[in-house]
Amino acid sequence: MASKHIQDKLALLPESPGCYIMKDEKGKILYVGKAKVLKNRVRSYFSGVHNNKTTKLVSKIRDFEYIVTGSEKEALLLEINLIKKHRPPFNIMFMDDKMYPYIEVTGDNDFLVRISRKPNHKKSRYFGPYPNATSAYEMVKLVNQIFPIRKCSTLKKQVCLYYHLHQCLAPCVKTIDPKENEAIRAQVIKFLKGDMDDVIQKLQRRMEKAAEDLQFEKAKELRDQIQNILHIKEKQSIDFSDTLSRDVFGYYEDKGYVSFYGFFIRDGKLLERTLSITPIYEEVQDAFTSFIVQYYQTNTKPKEILVPKETNVEALEEALDVKVRIPERGEKKKLVDLVIKNAKEAHDQKFQLIYKKDQELAMAMQHLSRILKTPIHTIEIFDNSHIQGAFNVSGLVVFEDGKPNKSQYRHYQLDEYRSDTDSMKEVVYRRYFRLLKEKKPMPDLLVVDGGKGQIHAAQEIRDSLHLPFPIVGLVKDEKHSTRALMLENLEEVPLSKEDPLFFLLTRMQDEVHRFAIEYHRKLRDKSMTKSILxxxxxxxxxxxxxxxxxxxxxxxxxxxxxxxxxxxxxxxxxxxxxxxxxxxx
Structure with missing residues (x-):
């Protein structure tokens, strides 16, 4: 039953397209959605029967806001921008918003073949995207082995080892005939487009010649290159009658989780494929549309996108300005069917692992909530690092519902030559005084990586700021492994190594330690280089x-x-x- 506050706001909803923003009791954004008709869509959350996942979302909603837009396209684009800005926990986000790598053939006379994350140089030629970054790096490595092209990003004043290995023409000290450079560039581009037969035949002849001359190491090296090329060619085995660039997307939903799958076809070859599996709290069609639009926020668009039936083609075409098709027959229909089949197979293979992990996280958080007798969702944990008081730093990591939220991680450089408890007081004060000043939500729990002394230090600052959250410490055994939780009354709660909570706390401890040490080393190295150079x-x-x-x-x-x-x-x-x-x- 919705509260009176929510019921009053539901009555004011307009019959217009727009975005809605669901919030929890602390005002934190839980979910961002779009709608053709805000009035109908938002009301649906507070009436009728939902699946388990949506019920979990609705149970946390205490307020909502909405933004009216002029069209469904504007609503879709606004939704994507709000998701990127606020990263709500109940929204699906594409690949953590990472940009896929491309292979770049630079436009210089003495050109380079390298990995690029931003395909924005007008004179360069790009191949990609590669959802599997390893494949891109392997391809660049192979091209640089096979073709005598420049390897150095900055030209040196003398030839390097690559010249002596006949893998570079030494543009650093020699003037290369532009026609020769262009001929090699054409061969590289032909190879990257998938036409590899000429290169394979050439390497085959060189391998046979090396074997005849008893140069067996050289012959083995050439054989390995041929096998690597054949492996890449096999992965690109889908041939099209045309060479149009097109992307193909599909999905499969089951048991509250959805798997998205994509094929990326360039020059008639299957370049790469990608998968994402995630819990779903919204209509699968809305999630699918959002997923595709998010992908093209950071990646280049093809000439054509193929999608399964029931996809909102009009919304995608308006948002992306690309031709989107739902094929009914022929090789395009077979390709969409294949993507959906791959999504289902991948979903079946990975579902149990993902489901088990999510269930264990839920069990760990429930156990922690029972111990502290209050709901726990957001946990913050500090760890200090120093060398005999010097380079004194602290790291803060934030976990939300058992998962790290890296956008909330923070580093702190502290006063040097202070005790661990004084350092704890300093960092706790700086963190929570700032949250108070900026009127940001507080965590549900503060974890300190230590026992009685650290707890008392954190308590002193928390109480002086009149903050409500509980504090616990991690008690170690003789092997420095967490064996118990220490509560504020100094009572110890033993943790079994079979308990999911043990694994969660251990992961948090390892993560904050890694994060603090990483910053400590960075400052130390910076100090070393500064003092000398x-x-x-x-x-x-x-x-x-x-x-x-x-x-x-x-x-x-x-x-x-x-x-x-x-x-x-x-x-x-x-x-x-x-x-x-x-x-x-």
């Missing part, structure tokens, strides 16, 4: 960056000869760097 005359930010990029670490930079340093900086500067890093020589 920044004091050398002639080394500014650009040269410092280039030195660290070339030699990767201070250890390798210190062991570099003057001649090696000269490849990055002028001779006089190289001598200064070498003398500063090796004062005893």
């Amino acid at each position: 920044d004091e050398i005359p002639g080394i500014g930010p650009a040269r410092k960056k280039e030195l660290l990029k070339t030699f990767k670490s201070m250890k390798r930079l210190k062991s570099a000869s003057i001649e090696e340093l000269e490849q990055v900086v002028p001779k006089e500067i190289a001598k200064r760097v070498h003398a500063s890093l090796n004062p005893a020589e």
Whole structure:
């Protein structure tokens, strides 16, 4: 039964398209949806019977807002932007909003073949997207092995090992005939488009010649390259009668979860496929449409998109400005059917694992709520890291319903040479005073990675700020493994290693420790490089960056000869760097 507050707002809903925003008791956004008619769609949440997943969402709703738009297209695009901005826990988000990699053939005369996440250079030629980044990197590696093309992002002053291996024409010191460069570029593009037969035959002849000359290592290397090419070619085995770029999407829903599947076809070849499986709290057609539009927020659009029947084609075409088809027959219909079949098979294979993981998380959160006698959804945990008081830092990680929310992670650089309890007081004060000042919601629980001392330190600050959330500590055994929860009254609650709560707390502890250590190392390394390189005359930010990029670490930079340093900086500067890093020589 909806509250009077919600009933009053439902009566005011307009019969217009728009977006609605569902919120919990703390004002946190739970879900963002779109509707052709706001009045009908929003009212449906508070009437009738829902499935278990939707019931879970509705049970948390305490308020809602809505935004009227001029059309369904505007509502769809607004919904996507609101999802990206607020990342509501009950919305489906495409691949954590990551951009897929592309293979770029640069437009330079001495061109590069490399991975690119942003296909926006007008002179470059792009191939992709590759939902499997490993495939993209493998392809780039193969191209750079087979073709004698430039490998270095910055041209050096002398030839490198690739030239001596006959894998580069050395544009760094030689003038390459533009016609030869263009011929090689054409071969590379032909290869990346999937026409690999000429390259395979050429490698086959070279392999046979190497074997005849008893160069068995070389023959084996060439054989491995041929097998890698054949493996890639086999994965692209779907041939089309045309070479139109098209993407094909399908889905399969069962037991409150949905699997989305996609094929990406370029130049008539199946370039790659991708899968996402997730719980669903909304109408599957709405989720499917949102999923596709989100994908094209960060990836290039093809000439044509193929989708199964009942998809909202008009909304997709308006939002994407691309031809969207529901094929009825022929090879396109077979392709859509194949995508749906793949979605079902992948769903059946992965469902039990995903379902078990979700159930264990739910059990862990329920156990924690029972222990503390209050509902727990958002947990924050701190961990400090330092070396004898120096480089004193703290990391904060946030888990919501048992899952990490990395957008809420925070680093803190603390005053040095302070005790662990004083550091805990400082970071707790800084965190929650800021939340109070910005009027942001507080967590349901604060976990400190320690016992009595850490709990008392956190309690002192919490109480001084008049905050309501409970605090617990993690008690370790002799192997530094969590064996119990310590409550604020210092009572210990033992944890069995078979308890899902044990695994959740261990994961949180590992995650916050990793996060704090990562920041600690970053500050320490930055301090080391600053104390040495920044004091050398002639080394500014650009040269410092280039030195660290070339030699990767201070250890390798210190062991570099003057001649090696000269490849990055002028001779006089190289001598200064070498003398500063090796004062005893």
